Amino acid sequence: MSEMDSSDSPGTTVTFATTHSSWSRRDFIKGVIASGVSVSGMSYFGAGCTTPLPAQTGGVERLLSLTVNGQVRRVDVLPGETLAMTLRYKLGLTGTKLGCDRGECGACTVLIDDVNYYSCSTLTHRVRDREITTVEGLESPDGTLHPVQQAFVDELGPQCGFCTSGQVMSAVALLRANPNPTRQEAREAMAGNLCRCGAYNHYLNGVMRAGSEA
Numbered sequence: 001m002s003e004m005d006s007s008d009s010p011g012t013t014v015t016f017a018t019t020h021s022s023w024s025r026r027d028f029i030k031g032v033i034a035s036g037v038s039v040s041g042m043s044y045f046g047a048g049c050t051t052p053l054p055a056q057t058g059g060v061e062r063l064l065s066l067t068v069n070g071q072v073r074r075v076d077v078l079p080g081e082t083l084a085m086t087l088r089y090k091l092g093l094t095g096t097k098l099g100c101d102r103g104e105c106g107a108c109t110v111l112i113d114d115v116n117y118y119s120c121s122t123l124t125h126r127v128r129d130r131e132i133t134t135v136e137g138l139e140s141p142d143g144t145l146h147p148v149q150q151a152f153v154d155e156l157g158p159q160c161g162f163c164t165s166g167q168v169m170s171a172v173a174l175l176r177a178n179p180n181p182t183r184q185e186a187r188e189a190m191a192g193n194l195c196r197c198g199a200y201n202h203y204l205n206g207v208m209r210a211g212s213e214a
């Protein structure tokens with residue numbers, strides 16, 4: 001998996017910055033420190049969603065235009081707000097899950113310019129000029145599931161389902177970069193997405209099925 005601003009995942013070594021981005025863990029931490037805002041979810045929720053605040057704080061423009069699932073969305077974003085918080089609690093896109101909220105589990109995975117990233121470890125202000133895709137943006141207008149979603153259903157990937165949207169996003173990113181991965185390549189690409197239900201082989205089967213049907 002390619003993670004932007006993510007930390008190590010069990011069983012694999014992942015870098016905080018991807019080869020696709022110059023962003024790094026240091027950039028993320030510097031951004032948060034500069035903002036003077038805690039990365040705690042509750043602090044966002046409390047300050048960002050329930051308390052009216054002026055449009056600008058400390059010279060940082062807060063009213064952003066974000067391109068999400070092909071639509072431009074105007075949203076008021078705190079200086080140190082993570083993309084996961086913006087998507088879930090400002091834009092109502094709750095398909096993106098928050099598990100650890102610290103770059104370890106992959107539940108919050110979204111695509112940024114077709115690359116999978118941990119949205120809990122990505123500052124929203126850093127993606128204002130990027131194309132963001134969440135799991136809500138994958139299916140066709142008529143409701144037809146994305147091939148990866150359908151393959152995961154066919155292979156019985158989702159158990160409790162909490163990790164599923166993150167697994168889907170990482171699989172989509174993989175197949176866009178490498179439409180015919182080997183099983184080992186797929187296993188490595190999905191290593192940043194944990195599944196407490198242990199459905200790893202089901203998800204892998206789904207990735208391979210979607211790749212072969214693409």
Ligand code: FES
Pocket residue numbers: 097098099100101102103104105106107108109118119120121
């Ligand atoms: S990696 Fe983002 S919620 Fe766990």
Ligand code: FES
Pocket residue numbers: 157158159160161162163164194195196197198199
């Ligand atoms: S399906 Fe339950 S955590 Fe993965």
